[in-house]
Each structure stands twice: as C-alpha cells, then as structure tokens.
Amino acid sequence: MADNNYLIDIQDKPSSSFSDFRKRLLRSKGAVFGASIIILLIVCAILAPLIAPYGYDEMNLPEGLQAPSQKHLFGTDELGRDIFSRVVFGSRISLQIATIAVGVSLIIGLVLGALAGYYGGIVDFGICALTDTAWAFPMTLLAIAFIAALGPGLVNVMIAVALVSWAGYARLVRGQFLSLREQEFVEAARVLGMSDMRIIFRHILPNSLAPIIVLTTLEVPKAIIVESSLSFLGLGAQPPTPSWGSIISSGRSFIDTAPWISFFPGLMIMLVVLGFNLFGDALRDALDPRLKD
Amino acid sequence: MAEELLEVKDLRTVFYSDGEAIPAVDGVSFGLKKGETLGIVGESGSGKSVTSLSIMRLIPSPPGKVVGGSILFKGQDLLEKTDSDMRKIRGNNISMIFQEPMTSLNPVYTIGKQISETLMLHQNLSKKEATDRAVEMLKLVKIPLPDKRIKQYPHQLSGGMRQRVMIAMALSCRPELLIADEPTTALDVTIQAQILEIIKELKEKTGTAVILITHDLGVVAEIADNVLVMYCGRAVEYSSVRNIFFNPRHPYTSGLLNSIPRVEGPKKKLQAIKGVVPSPNQITKGCRFKTRCDYVHKRCMDEEPPLLEVGQSLVRCWRYCGGGECDG
Numbered sequence: 001m002a003d004n005n006y007l008i009d010i011q012d013k014p015s016s017s018f019s020d021f022r023k024r025l026l027r028s029k030g031a032v033f034g035a036s037i038i039i040l041l042i043v044c045a046i047l048a049p050l051i052a053p054y055g056y057d058e059m060n061l062p063e064g065l066q067a068p069s070q071k072h073l074f075g076t077d078e079l080g081r082d083i084f085s086r087v088v089f090g091s092r093i094s095l096q097i098a099t100i101a102v103g104v105s106l107i108i109g110l111v112l113g114a115l116a117g118y119y120g121g122i123v124d125f126g127i128c129a130l131t132d133t134a135w136a137f138p139m140t141l142l143a144i145a146f147i148a149a150l151g152p153g154l155v156n157v158m159i160a161v162a163l164v165s166w167a168g169y170a171r172l173v174r175g176q177f178l179s180l181r182e183q184e185f186v187e188a189a190r191v192l193g194m195s196d197m198r199i200i201f202r203h204i205l206p207n208s209l210a211p212i213i214v215l216t217t218l219e220v221p222k223a224i225i226v227e228s229s230l231s232f233l234g235l236g237a238q239p240p241t242p243s244w245g246s247i248i249s250s251g252r253s254f255i256d257t258a259p260w261i262s263f264f265p266g267l268m269i270m271l272v273v274l275g276f277n278l279f280g281d282a283l284r285d286a287l288d289p290r291l292k293d
Numbered sequence: 294m295a296e297e298l299l300e301v302k303d304l305r306t307v308f309y310s311d312g313e314a315i316p317a318v319d320g321v322s323f324g325l326k327k328g329e330t331l332g333i334v335g336e337s338g339s340g341k342s343v344t345s346l347s348i349m350r351l352i353p354s355p356p357g358k359v360v361g362g363s364i365l366f367k368g369q370d371l372l373e374k375t376d377s378d379m380r381k382i383r384g385n386n387i388s389m390i391f392q393e394p395m396t397s398l399n400p401v402y403t404i405g406k407q408i409s410e411t412l413m414l415h416q417n418l419s420k421k422e423a424t425d426r427a428v429e430m431l432k433l434v435k436i437p438l439p440d441k442r443i444k445q446y447p448h449q450l451s452g453g454m455r456q457r458v459m460i461a462m463a464l465s466c467r468p469e470l471l472i473a474d475e476p477t478t479a480l481d482v483t484i485q486a487q488i489l490e491i492i493k494e495l496k497e498k499t500g501t502a503v504i505l506i507t508h509d510l511g512v513v514a515e516i517a518d519n520v521l522v523m524y525c526g527r528a529v530e531y532s533s534v535r536n537i538f539f540n541p542r543h544p545y546t547s548g549l550l551n552s553i554p555r556v557e558g559p560k561k562k563l564q565a566i567k568g569v570v571p572s573p574n575q576i577t578k579g580c581r582f583k584t585r586c587d588y589v590h591k592r593c594m595d596e597e598p599p600l601l602e603v604g605q606s607l608v609r610c611w612r613y614c615g616g617g618e619c620d621g
Binding site for chain 2: 121183184185187188189190191192193194195203206207
C-alpha cells in the first residue's frame with residue numbers, strides 16, 4: 001500500500017499547547033496581578049531576613065506604638081516591634097500553611113476520590129459518606145474542633161486545615177474519575193494488562209489534572225484564612241511567632257490608638273487571598289477548552 | 294493442522310439486574326488454531342462483545358459474571374487464573390483492539406510512550422529498546438515517518454492513523470491471539486480496507502490468531518477462516534467461511550446475507566430481517582429466533598433446537614432435523 005502520503009502533515013514541534021495556554025493565561029490582567037502577588041509573597045517568605053529591617057521579635061520599648069514612618073514602614077506595636085518586619089516574616093507562616101496543609105489535604109482528597117470514582121460500589125458509598133460528613137461542617141468550626149482535640153500550635157493548625165479541606169478534592173476527583181473510567185483508553189489500558197493502580201495514577205489522573213490545579217489555587221487562600229482565623233483566636237501560632245492572624249489579634253486592644261498594627265497584616269491577607277483567587281479564576285478560564293478561541 | 298490455541302466450551306456469561314440473571318452469552322463454544330481467523334457475526338446485542346470480554350476476563354463485575362464453561366488458552370483455563378496472572382496474559386499473549394479509535398488512546402501521552410509502556414511492562418525492555426520497537430511497530434502498520442509520529446499526541450492523528458497505532462500497540466508484544474472488536478466500524482470505507490489489509494498482513498507475518506467481531510459480513514468474507522454466527526447470546530451457526538457464504542443453513546444467517554445491499558444486478562428491494570433482536574430475558578422457551586423467522590413452525594415455539602451437525606456446519610435449527618425425529 002503506497003497510499004499513505006495523504007497524511008504527511010507532521011509538524012516538527014510535537015505540541016504547542018503549553019505556549020497556547022501561557023498566552024491565554026497572560027492575556028488576563030487578573031492573572032498577571034494575581035501571579036505578581038503570589039511571586040511577591042514567595043520572594044518575601046524566602047528572603048525574609050534580608051527584606052525585614054528588624055528581627056520579628058526585636059523589642060524596643062521606647063519606640064512602642066509609633067505610626068508608620070520612614071524608620072518603621074508599617075509602624076510599631078506596643079512592644080516597639082517593627083510591624084513591617086513581622087508582616088514579612090509572617091508571610092513564611094502563610095506560605096507554609098499554603099504548601100503543607102493544602103498539599104496534605106490534596107493527597108488525602110486525591111487518593112480517596114480516585115478510589116471512590118474508580119471502584120464505585122461499596123467503596124464509593126463509604127468514601128462518599130465520609131466526604132459528605134466532612135463537607136457538611138463549616139471549615140473554621142471543624143478546624144477549631146480539631147485544635148481543641150490536638151492542642152494549639154502551628155503544626156496542629158496545619159493538620160487541622162488539611163483535615164477540614166480534603167473533601168472538596170475528593171468530590172472533584174471522584175467526579176473526574178467517574179467520567180474518565182468509562183473512556184475507551186482506560187479499557188484499552190486494562191486490555192493491555194495494566195494493574196488498577198497503574199491505570200488510576202498513570203492513565204486517569206493525568207487526564208484530570210487541570211481542574212485539580214485550579215481547585216488547588218482556590219483552596220490556598222481558604223487555608224490561609226482558616227490559619228489566620230485560628231491564630232487570631234490564639235489557637236494557632238503562639239507568640240512571638242508572627243502569624244498575620246495573631247498580629248491582627250494583638251493589635252485589637254489598640255485599634256483606636258494604633259490601627260496600623262492590625263491594618264497592615266489584614267491588608268496582606270486580603271491581597272494574598274485576592275491574588276490567589278484572581279490567579280485561580282484566570283487559570284480555570286485558560287484551562288477550559290471550551291473557552292479557547 | 295496446527296495445535297488448538299483457544300478452546301471456548303459452553304461459555305455462559307450473565308448480567309444481574311434487579312436480582313434477575315440475564316444471560317448475555319449462553320452456552321457458546323468454538324475453537325481457534327494458531328494463525329487462524331474466526332469471525333464472530335451478529336446484530337447489536339447478540340453477545341459478540343461479551344464473548345470477547347469474557348475471554349479477556351474483563352466483564353465488569355458486578356453486574357456481570359461468567360457463570361459456566363471453560364476458556365482453554367494453550368491448554369490452561371483462563372477462568373481459573375488469578376488476577377495478576379491474567380494481567381500478565383493480557384496485552385502479552387492475548388490482546389484486543391476496539392471499535393472507537395478516536396478515544397482508545399490516552400490523550401495526555403505521546404503515542405510512542407503509549408506503545409513503549411506496554412513493552413516495558415510485559416517484556417522488560419529498557420526505555421531505549423522499547424522506543425526502537427515502537428518505531429518498528431509503527432513501520433509495520435504502515436505509518437509514514439514513524440520517528441516523528443512517535444512524538445505526537447493522539448489528537449494530532451486521524452482516525453485511521455489512530456486505529457493503526459492501536460493495532461501496533463496491541464501487537465507490540467507479539468500476542469498469540471488478537472481480538473478485534475469491530476475494528477473498522479468507525480472508519481470510512483477506504484480506511485477500512487487498509488486496516489483490514491494490515492491485519493491480514495500482520496497475521497501472516499506474525500502467525501497471530503485473530504478473533505474478528507463484526508456485524509459486517511463483507512469484512513468477514515475478507516479475512517476469516519471460520520465464522521460463528523451469534524443471535525441473542527446463542528451460537529446459531531458455526532462453519533467455514535465458504536459454507537456460510539455459499540451454503541448458509543440457518544434462516545438468520547441467510548437473512549443477514551440477504552440484507553446486504555447489492556450494487557450490481559437488477560435493482561431489488563432490500564430484504565431486511567423483520568423485527569428487532571429481543572432482549573435476552575424475553576424469550577424463555579423455544580427457539581430464540583422464532584419471532585423473526587420465516588420458517589417458524591410449532592416445534593420452534595416450545596423447544597429450543599440443539600446445535601445440529603449438518604454437512605460441515607453446526608446449525609441451531611429444527612429444519613435440519615430429518616422430519617423432526619431427532620432429539621438433541
């Protein structure tokens with residue numbers, strides 16, 4: 001058969017889908033703004049000792065409760081600690097929560113959702129019951145309950161955040177698997193003798209990554225808020241660890257005389273949450289094939 | 294004659310629905326020698342695909358289950374194999390291709406990666422060896438510029454190309470048996486011919502036995518040695534391809550042959566088989582074809598005919614029962 005020439009349309013570049021995706025993503029102003037905030041947060045966290053002019057627990061009582069000035073960009077608290085330095089170091093805590101707690105909850109949700117969606121039946125029933133139960137509680141309330149059981153502290157906050165936020169992933173992944181497991185390429189993989197675990201993690205999971213990535217960027221700000229709330233309530237980071245939530249809380253008694261103590265960490269939380277949300281939204285739009293033009 | 298490669302005896306596969314067992318495949322037997330091709334023919338819902346999935350032990354369970362019979366592959370009963378033994382056989386000794394080439398490949402991997410994954414899994418080849426073998430396989434299924442094609446993703450290939458990749462993938466480990474479940478149904482006619490040509494050629498080159506499942510008798514005439522006609526979960530006629538085409542015995546087989554539109558000769562009205570395939574639990578006694586048969590008589594209503602030996606064919610019809618005296 002010398003009749004195959006009709007199909008010589010081979011491009012040398014195997015696929016340009018990633019650069020397409022990047023182009024679509026960068027076209028959105030929200031994505032660029034969100035990404036800048038996220039990058040700024042990461043840089044702050046990594047280079048905190050270089051950026052902050054003072055130590056986060058460096059007290060200087062005579063300079064207590066000073067308004068923002070050139071010397072103290074965000075002012076000082078009642079112990080004369082530089083708020084700017086504390087906020088910069090606080091970004092480390094937020095980022096830790098963002099990566100570790102969200103990572104752990106992602107893994108829990110992914111595995112449970114994959115098992116439920118792939119096997120169905122009684123496995124699905126059990127996991128769904130668990131997921132729905134976890135989903136039914138307000139996130140912060142459940143986290144407080146976990147902290148009450150585990151005791152306050154940053155590590156326990158991470159555990160609590162991870163344990164309250166996996167249900168969203170589990171539901172999403174289950175839904176993806178339910179539709180993907182009926183696809184013929186899954187049947188084909190089975191026919192070629194692949195094991196269930198190989199099919200789940202190497203064949204179905206990569207096909208459902210896009211929505212998982214989007215959900216992750218949207219879960220990060222939620223985790224940051226829960227951590228800040230817990231620290232605000234005194235259940236998270238213990239003094240003098242500068243979590244944004246605990247800085248806000250410590251400024252509470254001086255809110256009419258020195259509002260900057262609470263204002264700047266609050267502003268940071270708002271900006272970071274906004275940044276992640278804008279980026280997540282833009283990511284969802286860029287990854288949605290129906291919106292391709 | 295070569296040795297028997299696959300022997301299916303009295304295979305029974307049922308699906309449970311609302312506590313009721315519905316037989317999808319009911320007492321089907323056939324054999325396949327090395328290098329032979331068996332065509333399994335029948336309308337939609339006749340149990341062709343369930344038969345092939347039963348051989349692969351891939352009936353979704355629940356609700357399905359193989360409840361009886363045996364499937365001897367090289368003398369060993371596949372129904373008694375453990376799951377992990379079965380996984381080693383799938384893709385390595387028995388492989389399968391599907392009807393729908395557009396969705397049978399994983400969209401996130403290049404085709405080279407998908408072919409070499411199977412090779413690395415079953416044959417313990419290194420990545421380099423597997424990739425070389427993948428290129429070789431693509432050459433074998435006549436894909437032009439295989440070195441470049443292996444770096445492409447499925448969405449960059451046409452339907453015919455994808456089906457070739459599927460064939461390359463299925464045959465990469467040189468299986469002794471290839472099950473092709475309607476491999477050409479979703480393709481247009483010129484590509485169909487090419488794909489059949491490739492299957493035929495590869496069969497001769499590698500000595501792979503083929504079970505070809507189809508509702509297209511033209512395809513069967515093209516490459517099959519023997520034909521099993523299935524109706525409603527039952528084998529109704531089993532014979533050589535010559536017998537089926539030149540001397541069809543069962544009314545259903547001749548009905549199928551008559552319903553092929555003819556291009557040459559005087560224009561005649563197309564003869565369709567009246568009615569539709571009943572669902573397997575609708576007919577509980579008598580011949581399953583009785584509702585659609587032109588030759589139906591009293592005995593067909595109450596008693597189901599056994600597979601009768603008529604000449605060189607096996608036929609499930611009372612018409613061949615010398616005056617109705619025999620008892621199966």
